[in-house]
Amino acid sequence: MRPAGPGYALTVSSPQPPVALYIHLPFCVAHCPYCDFVVYAGSAARGPRARTERLYQAVARELELRADVLDERFGRPAETGPGLPAERGLPAEVGPRGPLGSVYFGGGTPSLIPAEWLERLLATVRRRYGLRPDAEVTLEANPGPDERGDLTAFAAAGVNRVSFGAQSMDGTELRRLGRRHSPADVAAAVAEARAAGIGSVNLDLLYDVPGQTVAAWEATLRAALELRPDHLSIYALTLDDPDAEGLTGEIGDHLPTVPGARRWRETARREQDDDRAADQYRAATETLAAAGWRGYEISNWARPGHESRHNLAYWERRSYEAVGPGAHAFDGTVRRWNAAALEPYIAALLPAEGDGSVPPGDRETVSERTAVAESLILALRLDRGVPASLAVAPAAADAFAWGRSNGLVEAIDLDGEGRLRLTLRGRLLSNELFERLL
Secondary structure, three states, X not given: OOOOOOOOOOOOOOOOOOOEEEEEEOEEOOOOOOOOOOOEEHHHOOOOOOOHHHHHHHHHHHHHHHHHHHXXXXXXXXXXXXXXXXXXXXXXXOOOOOOEEEEEEEEOOHHHOOHHHHHHHHHHHHHHOOEEEEEEEEEEEOOOOOOOOOHHHHHHHOOOEXXXXXXXXXHHHHHHOOOXXXXXXXHHHHHHHHHOOOOEEEEEEEEOOOOOOHHHHHHHHHHHHXXXXXXXXEEEOXXXXXXXXXXXXXXXXXOOOOHHHHHHHHHHHHOOOHHHHHHHHHHHHHHHHHOOOEEEEOOEEEOOOOOOHHHHHHHOOOOEEEEOOOOEEEOOOEXXXXXXXXXXXXXXXXXXOOOOOOOOEEEEEXXXXXXXXXXXXXXXXXXXXXXXXXXXXXXXXXXXXXXXXXXXXXXXXXXXXEEEEEOHHHHHOHHHHHHHHO
C-alpha cells in the first residue's frame, strides 16, 4: 500500500523493503502505573540479576536474522552491496532496498543502555541494513539524572534526536503519575542534550491527568516552550486494559497488568473528564499555533524541519522493520509482532547450542479493504489530509459525507490540489469518523 499522499492512489502493492527500523529496549528503573508498553523494571533492569546484557545480545542476534530475511527477499541494501530486486527477478513495483532513513530506540528507557552497546547495535544496523548519511536516529530517554544516560557518548555513536519522557512540568502531577524526575530534571536534560550536540529534542507531555486543571495544563505547556525543544508529542492519558483486549498471553505483544497498576487505573479513570480533556487539547492547539509551531499530526507539533521522520513512516503506511520484545514490523501487506515475554525471547535467540532462531510471535495479512481504510485514517491524522478525489471512493464516500456535514472535515487547497483534512472539531472526534471508515 502506498501512502495516501500527493500523487498516490489507494492500491495494494507487493511487499516493500523497510525504510525505518524500530529497536525495543524494555528496561526501566521503575514501572509507571499508567504505562502499557513492554517494560521490565526493578531487578531485571539493574543489579546482579539484571537481564540487560543478555537482552542486548539477543537484540543484536535478531538484527542479524531479520537482515538475513530481507537480503533473501529484496537483496542487500544499495549502500552495502549488489543484488537489488530488479536483478533478482522480483516484481517491478518492489522498490530497490535502499538504506534506512530512520532508526528509533524505544522502550522502556533505552537511555539506560551502555553507550558501547548502543554503538555496537548501530554498527550492525549500518552493516546489515544500510543507513543514509542524513538518517534520523532517535533515542527515548527519561529526564532523571540517573536515567538519561551518557548523551555525549550517544551522540558520538550516531544519535541525533532524543525524546524525553517529560509527561508534565508540574511536580505534583509527576508524583501522581509515578514518575521519578522533577521539572528541573527536564530542563537539565534538555540543556545536556544541547551541550552534547544532539540537534533535535522532543518532549512527551500528557493531558487529562487526574487532578489536572486546564490552567495547570497551560502552565505545563508554557514551561515546556521555555525550554525551547524542537518537537512536542502531546497525548491524552489513555488507561487501557490489555488483558481484557486479548493482547497478553503466550504470543501476546503486551504484558499482563499487575494488580497495583490496575487499581491505580481504576481510580484514575474516575477522575478523568472528556470535556476537560477537549478544553486542554484546544488550549494546546491555540498556544502552540500562536508560538509558530506546526501541528503536523493529531498528537504532534514541531518547529519547521523537526517533524519526526520515523513516525511519518508509520503515518504514511510505509514498510518498517522491528526487533525486541513486543516489537511490531510491517512490510506493506503483512503485520508481524514479537511476543512480549522476555525469557522466551532471549531463549530463542541465544540457545545453549546452535545459532538461534527468530523469537516467538505472530503475524497477520492485512486485507485490501482494511489497507484502504488504514491508509485513509493514517493520512487524516496528518495536517495535509487526503486528496479530495479519494473521498468519493465507494469505501469512503458515506464516511466523508458524514464528516463534512458534522464539521469534522474541511476542504483545503495544498499546492494546487484539493484535499480534505480534519478540523479542530474533527481532531477531537476523530475516532467517530475513523470507525465509519473501518
